[in-house]
Amino acid sequence: MTDLELKAYLEKARSIAVLGAHKDPSRPAHYVPRYLWEKGYRILPVNPRFAGEELFGMRVVASLKEIAEPVDILDVFRPPEALLAHLPEVLALRPGLAWLQTGIRHPGFEEALKEAGIPVVADRCLMVEHRRLFGVH
Template sequence: MTDLELQAYLQRARTIAVLGAHKDPSRPAHYVPRYLWERGYRILPVNPRFAGEELFGVRTVASLGELSQPVDILDVFRPPEVLLSHLREVLALRPGLVWLPSGIRHPGFEEALKEAGIPLVADRCLMVEHRRLLGTP
């Protein structure tokens, strides 16, 4: 995906699901979605450990299957070795774009998304790319 395409996608997107969202402010799975939430995106936190608790103004759910609305971006804060265990739910969710943070890659997971026609950005921080492409107010 080119910078221009990614910039346009970030401008169009409204809803970002965060698989592995965390309530600890020192963790990227918290401060990245918080940054995005503060810029007007609706954040849908997903983490069974915090299910029922409120993060970013909404109730955290335990699984992607519990989300009942379309998702523009799925930001995945999970280690590479467990990505395939989430594949079925990701494919069922059909997000507009799947984002894997810096340091996260999994060829099998990436290939399955490609075959399903779901665009992917891997090994890049969504917050960093948002700042770079759209600036900060």
């Protein structure tokens, strides 16, 4: 995906499901979605450890299956070895874009999403890329 395509996608996106969202402010799975929330995106936090609690103005759900609205971006904070277990619910959710955070790559998972027509950005930080593309610091 080119920078121009990515920027256009981020401009039209409104909702971001965060798989592996965390409540510890020192963790990337907290401060990255917080940054995006502060930029006006609707954050849908997913983490069974914190289900029922509130993050970014929304109730945390235990799994992607509990999200009952369209998702523009799925932001993934899960180790590569855990991704295939999430594949059925990701395919059912059909996000407009799957974003695997820095350090996260899984060729089989990525290929399955692409074959299903879901574009993938892998091993890049959504916050860093948003700041770079929009000149925000």
